[in-house]
Amino acid sequence: xAVVSQHPSRVICKSGTSVKIECRSLDFQxxxxxxxxxxxxxxxxxxxxxNEGSKATYEQGVxxxxxxxxxxxxxxxxxxxxxxxxxxxxxxxxxxxxxxRVVWDTQYFGPxxxxxxx
Amino acid sequence: xxTVTQSQPEMSVQxxxxxxxxxxxxxxxxxxxxxxxxxxxxxxxxxxxxxxAYKQQNATENRFSVNFQKxxxxxxxKISDSQLGDTAMYFCAFMKKSGAGSYQLTxxxxxxxxxxx
Numbered sequence: 497x498a499v500v501s502q503h504p505s506r507v508i509c510k511s512g513t514s515v516k517i518e519c520r521s522l523d524f525q526x527x528x529x530x531x532x533x534x535x536x537x538x539x540x541x542x543x544x545x546x547n548e549g550s551k552a553t554y555e556q557g558v559x560x561x562x563x564x565x566x567x568x569x570x571x572x573x574x575x576x577x578x579x580x581x582x583x584x585x586x587x588x589x590x591x592x593x594x595x596x597r598v599v600w601d602t603q604y605f606g607p608x609x610x611x612x613x614x
Numbered sequence: 615x616x617t618v619t620q621s622q623p624e625m626s627v628q629x630x631x632x633x634x635x636x637x638x639x640x641x642x643x644x645x646x647x648x649x650x651x652x653x654x655x656x657x658x659x660x661x662x663x664x665x666x667a668y669k670q671q672n673a674t675e676n677r678f679s680v681n682f683q684k685x686x687x688x689x690x691x692k693i694s695d696s697q698l699g700d701t702a703m704y705f706c707a708f709m710k711k712s713g714a715g716s717y718q719l720t721x722x723x724x725x726x727x728x729x730x731x
Contacts (some may be wrong), residue, residue, distance in 0.1 A: 603661075
């Protein structure tokens, strides 16, 4: 149980284009989902907290107009990188916290998406 | 703000031996959760073990156990009978229990563990 999927696993795009990454909780509902960015050999950096039916909360220094987050249902959150540039190339990971369960506080992670912007 | 420190960037252990990864944290909170996550080469983050701060008993999950010292703000992970599949990056993480910023994980920088055959 507690499986989170991400799609796509890898994406290569041209500079200036937009890319959408999906995060789905497969066997549980998640009121809250999180988006992280991980640079090579570094830790995870929280970008934003996504709450179903409301606006995402972005961490300081993260451009909300560049990284659009939509949490339209209890099982799906999307991250859209708009007008991508090479410096946006990174590994993006989502996580989800089960709602309505005893262990609400544990985050389960997706497998990540490798974004390369040429 | 909470900080999590993992002072061992890399460690190695012989297969079947025991290894301990250290983690310290700094917080003014009294109620919180601590986690160890594993990230193998596949990059998939996997929950290893969790500890609730109000519980004095150390959490255990099969070969994995923690030594939680609340006063010292220390949360080390012990891996017994190390297996090749334990080779991974291990991240210690902190989560506040309530209030603003709840549910957010603060990660340490990680410890790269290599299990040697």
